[in-house]
Amino acid sequence: MTSTASIIDGKAFALGLRARIAELTADFAAEAGRAPGLAVVLVGEDPASAVYVRSKHKACVEAGMASFEHRLPADTSQVELLALVGTLNADDAVDGILVQLPLPAQIDENRIIAAIDPDKDVDGFHPVNAGRLATGLDGFVPCTPLGCLMLLKNRLGSLSGLDAVVIGRSNIVGKPMAALLTKESCTVTVAHSRTRDLPAVVRRADIVVAAVGRADMVKGDWIKPGATVIDVGINRVDGKLVGDVDFASVARVAGAITPVPGGVGPMTIAVLLRNTLVAAHRNAGVALAPDAI
Numbered sequence: 001m002t003s004t005a006s007i008i009d010g011k012a013f014a015l016g017l018r019a020r021i022a023e024l025t026a027d028f029a030a031e032a033g034r035a036p037g038l039a040v041v042l043v044g045e046d047p048a049s050a051v052y053v054r055s056k057h058k059a060c061v062e063a064g065m066a067s068f069e070h071r072l073p074a075d076t077s078q079v080e081l082l083a084l085v086g087t088l089n090a091d092d093a094v095d096g097i098l099v100q101l102p103l104p105a106q107i108d109e110n111r112i113i114a115a116i117d118p119d120k121d122v123d124g125f126h127p128v129n130a131g132r133l134a135t136g137l138d139g140f141v142p143c144t145p146l147g148c149l150m151l152l153k154n155r156l157g158s159l160s161g162l163d164a165v166v167i168g169r170s171n172i173v174g175k176p177m178a179a180l181l182t183k184e185s186c187t188v189t190v191a192h193s194r195t196r197d198l199p200a201v202v203r204r205a206d207i208v209v210a211a212v213g214r215a216d217m218v219k220g221d222w223i224k225p226g227a228t229v230i231d232v233g234i235n236r237v238d239g240k241l242v243g244d245v246d247f248a249s250v251a252r253v254a255g256a257i258t259p260v261p262g263g264v265g266p267m268t269i270a271v272l273l274r275n276t277l278v279a280a281h282r283n284a285g286v287a288l289a290p291d292a293i
């Protein structure tokens with residue numbers, strides 16, 4: 001007999017979150033006399049990046065936030081981009097700054113991230129925010145892992161004591177995801193390209209978060225029956241979007257699974273709005289209840 005996993009509808013969850021954020025945005029605007037503002041910087045013409053930037057802009061406007069888009073040519077120098085970041089850091093209408101990655105080869109991404117005011121770093125990529133997360137201080141948490149955590153808590157309630165395996169160790173997803181799950185009292189394993197017998201490691205997990213960037217890598221026979229599987233992958237194969245998880249085989253074994261598209265991706269954008277709203281409250285000195293979102 002084959003069972004079928006529940007589908008975790010990230011798109012629906014994200015829409016609910018965005019509606020709640022829109023309400024809180026209106027409250028903020030009434031109190032502060034201005035809308036929260038997000039600046040998004042896109043360097044070059046990468047079509048996938050242009051699509052993401054457009055959906056971020058649309059989500060911002062729908063939530064009642066101000067969206068400032070800056071499109072720079074592909075041959076922009078590092079000095080020019082640093083100057084723009086400096087201008088945005090100093091602009092009181094800008095609560096959050098997002099510089100779309102990847103950047104062209106002549107620009108050092110780490111230099112740009114380090115130049116963003118940590119208190120406007122709504123991506124949570126600045127080393128100060130990574131350090132705050134690692135040490136349990138308030139700061140900005142990267143949008144994708146925080147979105148994954150929200151889906152997990154919505155599905156499972158308490159995560160305390162669960163075995164979690166994060167596949168991938170990037171600064172953007174794997175490392176912050178592991179930190180968040182550790183904070184939730186999971187027993188966390190970070191697996192990666194050098195992990196020996198990855199299927200055996202994944203088979204121990206109650207929670208699997210796949211963030212490796214390899215289409216359909218995680219197979220059904222790696223999954224403990226009933227496990228919750230979060231697929232962070234966004235791979236384009238023959239013009240189609242596919243995750244890091246082989247959905248067909250894993251859905252027969254898992255208890256719940258996120259689809260691609262419609263799973264983690266929409267949560268990333270909703271959390272970006274959430275972080276921008278939090279930044280606006282901090283920058284304007286307006287209180288926001290800790291459990292408001």
Ligand SMILES: Nc1nc(=O)c2c([nH]1)NC[C@@H]1CN(c3ccc(C(=O)N[C@@H](CCC(=O)O)C(=O)O)cc3)C=[N+]21
Binds near residue numbers: 051260266268
């Ligand atoms: N500084 C920076 N911050 C980012 O957060 C950032 C970035 N750079 N560079 C690129 C990645 C990628 N990313 C996604 C956002 C939304 C979807 C999303 O909404 N995906 C939809 C489908 C989109 C489609 O069909 O192409 C879904 O999964 O259902 C995906 C990916 C944010 N990123």
Ligand SMILES: [Mg+2]
Binds near residue numbers: 142143144268
């Ligand atoms: Mg992000």
